Every structure is written in structure tokens, then in C-alpha cells.
Amino acid sequence: MNLCSNLPLADPSLPNLGSSYVLSSLKTIHLDGHFNFDNIYHAANDFGNRHHYLPLAILHPKSVSDISSTIKHIYEMGPATELTIAARGHGHSLQGQAQAHRGVVINMESLQGPKTIVHTGKMPYADVSGGELWINILHESLKHGLAPKSWTDYLHLTVGGTLSNAGISGQAFRHGPQINNVYQLEVVTGKGDIITCSETQNADLFYGVLGGLGQFGIITRARISLEPAPKMVKWIRVLYSEFSIFSKDQEHLTSFKNSFDYIEGFVIINRTGLLNTWRSSFNPREPLQASQFNSDGRTLYCLEMAKYFNPDETHIVNQVIESLLSELSYIPSTLLLSEVPYVDFLDRVHVSEIKLRAKGLWEVPHPWLNLLIPKSRIHDFAKEVFGNILRDTGNGPILIYPVNKSKWNNRTSLVTPQEDIFYLVAFLSSAVPSSTGTDGLEHILTQNERILDFCEGARLGMKQYLPHYSTQDKWQAHFGPKWEVFVKRKSKYDPLAILAPGQRIFQKATPFSWSRILA
Ligand code: FAD
Numbered sequence: 364m365n366l367c368s369n370l371p372l373a374d375p376s377l378p379n380l381g382s383s384y385v386l387s388s389l390k391t392i393h394l395d396g397h398f399n400f401d402n403i404y405h406a407a408n409d410f411g412n413r414h415h416y417l418p419l420a421i422l423h424p425k426s427v428s429d430i431s432s433t434i435k436h437i438y439e440m441g442p443a444t445e446l447t448i449a450a451r452g453h454g455h456s457l458q459g460q461a462q463a464h465r466g467v468v469i470n471m472e473s474l475q476g477p478k479t480i481v482h483t484g485k486m487p488y489a490d491v492s493g494g495e496l497w498i499n500i501l502h503e504s505l506k507h508g509l510a511p512k513s514w515t516d517y518l519h520l521t522v523g524g525t526l527s528n529a530g531i532s533g534q535a536f537r538h539g540p541q542i543n544n545v546y547q548l549e550v551v552t553g554k555g556d557i558i559t560c561s562e563t564q565n566a567d568l569f570y571g572v573l574g575g576l577g578q579f580g581i582i583t584r585a586r587i588s589l590e591p592a593p594k595m596v597k598w599i600r601v602l603y604s605e606f607s608i609f610s611k612d613q614e615h616l617t618s619f620k621n622s623f624d625y626i627e628g629f630v631i632i633n634r635t636g637l638l639n640t641w642r643s644s645f646n647p648r649e650p651l652q653a654s655q656f657n658s659d660g661r662t663l664y665c666l667e668m669a670k671y672f673n674p675d676e677t678h679i680v681n682q683v684i685e686s687l688l689s690e691l692s693y694i695p696s697t698l699l700l701s702e703v704p705y706v707d708f709l710d711r712v713h714v715s716e717i718k719l720r721a722k723g724l725w726e727v728p729h730p731w732l733n734l735l736i737p738k739s740r741i742h743d744f745a746k747e748v749f750g751n752i753l754r755d756t757g758n759g760p761i762l763i764y765p766v767n768k769s770k771w772n773n774r775t776s777l778v779t780p781q782e783d784i785f786y787l788v789a790f791l792s793s794a795v796p797s798s799t800g801t802d803g804l805e806h807i808l809t810q811n812e813r814i815l816d817f818c819e820g821a822r823l824g825m826k827q828y829l830p831h832y833s834t835q836d837k838w839q840a841h842f843g844p845k846w847e848v849f850v851k852r853k854s855k856y857d858p859l860a861i862l863a864p865g866q867r868i869f870q871k872a873t874p875f876s877w878s879r880i881l882a
Contacts, residue, residue: 382419382465385444389420389467392436396425396473406451406468412728413804414459416865418466419446423473427549427557427583430469434581435555437467437861447864447871450581452494452524455517457731458831460576461524462865471523472496474583479503487589488546493523493582498710500587505706510592513538516627516762517712523582527863528829529574529777531766531787533625533669536617539770542573542777544588550580553857557583566774571852574777576830577863578849579856593671596624596708597684598701600645601693602637602656602663606745609664610765612691614738614784616668617765623687625669627764632662633755638697645699652696662749664763666693669708728794728804732811733828738765738784740823747821752813758792758802776849778842780824787828790814831867838868 389398399421407417424430437446447466454461462468471494479500480490487509491500497511498518504510514532515525526548530541538544547561550572558580560569571579603609609628616622631637637658638647647653668687672680688698719725736744745763753761768783779785790811794804818825832838839846853860853869860869 385440385446386419388440389433389436392432394422394424394429394432396423396429398422398467403468406454406470407462408454409457409459409461410455410729411457411459411731412726413457413730414462414865416459416462416464418449418463418468420467422467422469424469424471425473425475427474427476427551430474430551430581430583431555431557433467433469433555434551434553434861438554438859442859442871445871446861448581448861449863449865450493450523450577452521453496453519455520455524456865457729457829458865460831460863460865464864466864469581470494471521471581476584481507481509481589483507483509489587489589491522491585491587493521493526493549493584495522496520497522497525498713501706501709504589505592508592509589510705510709511541511544511587512590513541513544514709515541517716518710519713519716522585522587523577526573526582526585527575527577529775531828533627533667533764535770535787536626536764536766537622537624537770539772540777541587542775543770543772545573545585546588547586548572548582549584550582552580553859553862561586567852568856570772570774571776571849571856573775575849575852576776576866576868578776578866578868579852579862581862593705594673595671596703596705597670597672597680598645598703598708599668599670599684599688600641600697600699601666601688601691602697603666603693604661604663606664606749607742608692609666610741610745610786612666612693614765615690616666616687617767617784621683623668624671625667627667627762629665629667630662630749630761630763631658631665631756632749632753633660634658634663634757637663638699641699645701647696648698648700649696653699656694656696666691671705724793727796730792730794730804730807730811731829732790732792732814734788734814734818735780735826735828736786736788736818737780737782737824738786739782740821740825741765741786743821744786744788744818744823744825747817748814752810752817754801758794758807760789760791762787762789762791776845776852778826778830778845780826782824789828833867835868 407415447463449463450469450471451461452471474492474494481504513534515530516532550558616626638653638656765786792807795802842849860871
């Protein structure tokens, strides 16, 4: 089944209700917030800047009941309309996942109701809106000396948006992704029911929604686990020229408890004056040798680490860091150190965003590719991709770091490789609009295809993160043994396939033929 068109499988035996009927029917719903039928164009765009589907209307909800009434209304209209609903968090999807072609987009950031409420105590947590940005949760919880444990690299994303995927960053080796640091959710299902769920209450919905790509319900509130927040961060970078030594050190650091608090890494191919570029934010331990370090034409691997601390622990934390560094085999002259406030560290990507926006380079196409590669095949992957397919890394960063699945709850909908340790590899490219060169969209997309083809041909056991497929067969292959449960949950919580059409997993159809899909 080809899901590319994003249009419903119309049943000719049913009357197809026209859009003027649909529009006037939406206007009859009693709301605390409101619909917007005119100013809708921004909802047909996202961070990827490549897929554009115009909705019919945008709902600006003020309450959970606005969301529930709208879904109920559309559900009760049945399969005779093509109306679907997409929750839009901050619209930072890459391929139209938060869009709804001729449907209703719910602007989750307007959802009001109780603001973030922080609960202190032995197991502190924050109750937050599904449309809240992580940066706001950070600021609110810091007022109590607390903060969430697991992050994304960029904090201007919503709770509902990242929990629908996973939320992976350099803390995930220790705490698991963000979906493993949630105690409870409030969800509005595809039938409009408002359901509270957790590990012990409606657990099937709870685990389904976490990593569930928005398929089973709209997250309206979440209870996020917190920990005491540090004030400062020691932020460290070192370089390697051998992938095998780099990955051995990364795997070592992510294997024990009293390690760094954050571990990531990236690949740099053929960059001139690399260490000198980083000197605006980092101090080399050996300034003279660092200034002479030549990165031209080389493939280098940067291990990035952070250790949290409070000012009165500086002495001890320095000792711990020295001891951890002494176990590593990086190129000695490339050790770069920095000390920054905790908030600045977590919000680091926002600094780049401001710079890129000022140059008009933020709102360009972003043909990103995020992969999860099993540890046993990461060397094959690195050899082919960094040694052959890619010629440079000028189009954007390439992140690479291992995580340990034992910290990840496999009851969620998230799909990962089968091994205990796997690497997140993120190709975060920006394309220069209308360029036909190596920085243009076509070139980058072809490169992405080559990487995907290699993974498939070499049977690496790779899984896509923030997955994107255009046929149901490919989705089925992505989910593998989890597919049957995924489809059953869809038929239970969103039987008309109204929700998150932009993921293109299911199409709104006539009384949804679940048995056909499961067959
Ligand atoms: P949207 O794009 O608005 O929505 C994403 C999907 O979730 C859509 O299908 C939408 O319908 C659904 N959805 C949105 N809100 C809800 C809700 N309340 N309930 C149910 N479904 C909902 N990801 C990482 O894991 N780690 C990173 O370090 C990371 N860094 C990033 C950096 C940048 C600059 C960007 C642009 C993205 C990054 N991402 C990262 C990816 C990011 O997590 C996803 O793109 C995420 O979906 C964006 O959140 P959003 O609020 O913009 O969601």
C-alpha cells in the first residue's frame, strides 16, 4: 500500500462530505479556545522544510476538553470525511509528521490549563503540559533546584513531540531516553476519550504512546521524573584519528556508573583549522601544540564529555575528570576544556540557532538522517560511510555515540536494534536552497540513500530513528515483531486512523480494515 499521497482510501459507497460542510460543522463545536481557518500556512511547514501539506483549520486549544471535543466530533462524523488530526508541537519534524493534509492541526503550544507544577521530595517530578517546551520546564524546575534527567540536544521542542519519538541525547546511556523518564501521561485517544495512564494504570496505552509516533493519542499532560540540578558543567572535547580507538573509549565510558554525566561524539572530515575554530568556547590544555594541530584532509572523531558539579566540589570533580581522562587514548594535544553554567550547556544548540537565523540559514531544507546501528556492525558502517561515501562534513554535524539498551524500557513503541549496545548516528545536514552542488538538497538526499542502501545491503540490523517510510510494507519491516501490537493498539485507540496522518503509517479509511492489515 502506497501511503505517499496522504489522501484517504475513499469508499465509493459512502457519501464524501465536502469541505464546506466540514468547515461549518467544525464551527459548531463548543470550545474554550478557537479554530483558525485563514492563518494556516505555517502549519504546512516544519523544520525539514521539504514537505508541505495545507490543513483546513488550526485548533488553538485552551483546554483538554477542546482537544477531546474536536476529536470526538470528527470521530463521530465517521469515515465519510477525509478529516484527520495532527498535533503540532513545535513543528520541528523533518518530513511533515506534524502536518494534516486538508485536516485539522492542533497547535499544542496554546494548550493552557495548569502550568508546570514541580513536586519536590524523595522522587521529585514535574507535571507539565504536552505542548510545553523543554526549555521552559528546565527553567521552572530549576527554581526548585531540580531538573529532568534525560534531554535532547536542543530544548526548544515540546514534551509531546519528543515523547512521541524517544528523546535521545548524551545522558541516554545512563538514564535511557526521555520516554523512560516519564511516570504518567494524560492522553486524548482517537475516539476523544481522556485517559490517564502509567506503568500501573492503562499500561498498554502508556507504553503505546511513548515512542508511538502520535498514533494512539494526543499527550496533553506528562509527569516527568526530576533529579537535583547541578550549577555548573565541565565540558570536554578530545580528538581521535582511529575510529576503533574512539569507539572503544566511548564504549568504555558508557559502561560504568561513576563516569561522565553526558557522552556524545562526532565525526569531522576534511575541516581546516578545527581546533582554532573551537577556541572561542574551549581552552586547549596544551595551547601551542593545539594551535599547530592540522585537521586538513583528515577524518577525525571527537569524543565530547560533560561532568556536572557545584562550585564547592570543584577540587573533587577535577580529580575525577583527571582519573577518567587518564583511561582514554585520545591525541594528547587535542584536549579542550570549558566550564559553563548548567543551563548554558543544556541550551547550547540555541546559541547556534540564533547565529544561523541571523544569517538566514535556519529556515533551509534539512534532509536529516538518524540511524541506530548495532555495536557489532558499527566498524563496518564507519569504514564504508566515513571512509568512502562521505567526502567531507561541511553540510552539518554528524553525531555518533553508543547507548546501552539495558537502561531502555523495551515495552514502549520505540524500535531499536536487537543488540544491547547500539550507536545513534545522526547526519544533521542543511541544504543550500537551489544549489545543485555538493551542498544542495539533491546531492545530500542521494548521499542519504547510499547510506541507507549500504545498511540494507550489508544487513547491518539498522533501525531508523525519527523513522520515515512511504509504504506500509516498509513500516511493517521497521516494526518487525512489534508491528502486530502496534496495529492492534491503533485499532483500539484510533480505529478510524484519524491521528498523526503525517507519519504515513495508516490511512484514514472506511471502517478500518484491521484484519486486512494484520493478515
Ligand atoms: P512536532 O514536530 O510538532 O511533532 C512530532 C510528531 O509528534 C508529529 O507526528 C506530531 O503529530 C506528534 N505530536 C506532537 N505533539 C504531540 C502530542 N502532544 N501528543 C501526541 N503526538 C504529538 N531528537 C532527539 O531525540 N534528540 C535530539 O538531540 C534532537 N535534537 C534535535 C535538534 C533540532 C534542532 C531539531 C529540529 C530536532 C531535534 N530532535 C532531536 C528531533 C525532535 O525530537 C523531533 O523532531 C520532535 O518531534 C520535535 O518535537 P516537536 O515538539 O517540534 O514535535
